[in-house]
Amino acid sequence: MSIKLLGIEIDEFDFKGSIKRAFELMGEDKVSQVVTINPEMFGEAEVNPEFKRIVDEAEMVIPDGVGVKIALKLKGHNVARIPGVDFAKKMLEECAFTGERVAIIGSKEEVVQKAVNNLKNELKGLNIVYSHNGYFSDNNAIYNELKEANAKLVLVALGSPKQEYFIYGAKKILPPCIMVGIGGSLDVWSGEVKRAPEIYQKLGLEWLYRTVSQPERFKRIFPALPLFLWKSFKYKEDK
Numbered sequence: 456m457s458i459k460l461l462g463i464e465i466d467e468f469d470f471k472g473s474i475k476r477a478f479e480l481m482g483e484d485k486v487s488q489v490v491t492i493n494p495e496m497f498g499e500a501e502v503n504p505e506f507k508r509i510v511d512e513a514e515m516v517i518p519d520g521v522g523v524k525i526a527l528k529l530k531g532h533n534v535a536r537i538p539g540v541d542f543a544k545k546m547l548e549e550c551a552f553t554g555e556r557v558a559i560i561g562s563k564e565e566v567v568q569k570a571v572n573n574l575k576n577e578l579k580g581l582n583i584v585y586s587h588n589g590y591f592s593d594n595n596a597i598y599n600e601l602k603e604a605n606a607k608l609v610l611v612a613l614g615s616p617k618q619e620y621f622i623y624g625a626k627k628i629l630p631p632c633i634m635v636g637i638g639g640s641l642d643v644w645s646g647e648v649k650r651a652p653e654i655y656q657k658l659g660l661e662w663l664y665r666t667v668s669q670p671e672r673f674k675r676i677f678p679a680l681p682l683f684l685w686k687s688f689k690y691k692e693d694k
């Protein structure tokens with residue numbers, strides 16, 4: 456099941472269902488792309504047809520930001536918000552359990568190293584076969600290394616839309632796997648950025664906590680939100 460918002464199909468899963476679907480895709484004979492979509496990405500899709508096409512072709516599009524949840528609610532759809540960072544962590548937990556090969560790309564060198572170490576310490580059995588920082592200029596060199604690594608789960612934290620382009624470019628090159636754009640998740644797992652206390656997360660107020668702790672992020676994200684909500688409410692062609 457999926458719902459259209461501003462012309463983009465969003466999958467309608469609860470958290471458990473999204474993980475189940477992701478593992479089904481991991482078992483398929485192709486590379487699958489997971490987009491964890493937020494209001495900024497809708498803005499990008501509006502002005503950038505190439506980005507829109509990548510999102511349209513993604514095997515899974517899950518509503519990451521609370522803004523997306525509110526926009527859907529205004530249109531009468533009650534969907535679960537699936538924070539990308541929680542989705543990716545759960546995927547890692549399951550992979551640790553089964554011994555599935557994992558690759559992680561993105562963020563600054565010390566951040567990705569710290570994140571990998573923390574994850575390995577926390578999740579016994581986690582099989583991270585490849586990691587690389589997110590500051591490279593030659594995508595093909597990284598694709599080649601990924602090909603060698605042959606991971607089934609590839610997490611990519613280059614920020615959006617860079618990570619979506621990177622993943623899309625890998626689709627015809629890598630052996631079958633699932634690739635997820637995870638934004639700032641490595642910053643969280645490395646301990647560089649603290650997540651909001653659970654009460655904020657439960658109330659859907661993580662954005663409020665982030666606003667106070669990262670005001671520069673707020674300046675970037677907040678002005679677009681009312682416009683995004685207005686546009687999605689007004690958009691006629693979503694059925």
Ligand code: UDP
Nearest residue numbers: 561562563589590612613614615638639642
């Ligand atoms: N990042 C990267 N390479 C780049 C640009 C960004 O690895 O060329 C990393 C950055 O270090 C951060 C992550 O991408 O860890 C997410 O960046 P940002 O917070 O801008 O993205 P958002 O979470 O807002 O999508």
